[in-house]
Amino acid sequence: MQATVRLIALVAVSAALGWTPAGCGGTTFLIGHDQEVQIGQEAAAEFDRENKVDRSSADARWLQGIGDRVAAAASPPDYPYSFTLVREDVNNAFCLPGGPVYFYQGLIDTLGRDEDQVAWVIAHEITHIRQKHAIRRIERAIGAQVLIEVLLGGQNTAREIAGIVGGLALQDYGRDNEIMADRLACRWSAGAGYDPTAGLAVLAAFKQIQGEDPSDFEILFMSHPGNTTREDAVKDYLGENNMSGRYYP
Secondary structure, three states: OHHHHHHHHHHHHHHHHOOOOOOOOOOOOOOOHHHHHHHHHHHHHHHHHHOOEEOOOHHHHHHHHHHHHHHHHOOOOOOOOEEEEEOOOOOOEEEOOOOEEEEEHHHHHHOOOOHHHHHHHHHHHHHHHHOOHHHHHHHHHHHHHHHHHHHOOOOOOHHHHHHHHHHHHOOOOOHHHHHHHHHHHHHHHHHOOOOOOHHHHHHHHHHHHHHHOHHHOOOOOOOOOOHHHHHHHHHHHHHHOOOOEOOEO
């Protein structure tokens, strides 16, 4: 009975404010900006407790510096971005809603500690945050009922929602969203003064890793579009915007 009352309340609120419940084909977000940031911070705190994160070493400060430059170029920088090094030999990087970005030591090593390539990967993750790809996925995953509780001040808080975010962070965002993130990564990295063509080097590195060990494959953009498709999309964007550099003269 109580759930029914809340559902009726959501329908009324949705009609009044023009919201479309998650999973119903709408594009308006039920989770607001402040809630999005809170969810990301809660999920980040949970991840930090369970993993080898580093924010104080010279390497960590180097990573944060690159991230800060890219975030400033992704105008407006409307999230409290953070860029955290994870001291594990894993070829991966991922973002959480509202600003946190995590970058594994293994991926930095694979990319040869190349600033342009690291910047491009960070720009890719920033695009996912800016375009609210993570929040859309969360809304679909947890369903409208949990969101009702949040909106109406029930028992399910941002902390509880954050409990499922970590599991979603490594899943793909879908072909179109990944292609968008690849293309805009060129824009934001170039705006920060980095070589936008470095994305092609990153994709080449991924292709090599896939060929070497496809059975134990942990890498950025898991289950994403094929590398050839992504390379073509990046080249198209570079050509359309007259961008050139070390990897695309």
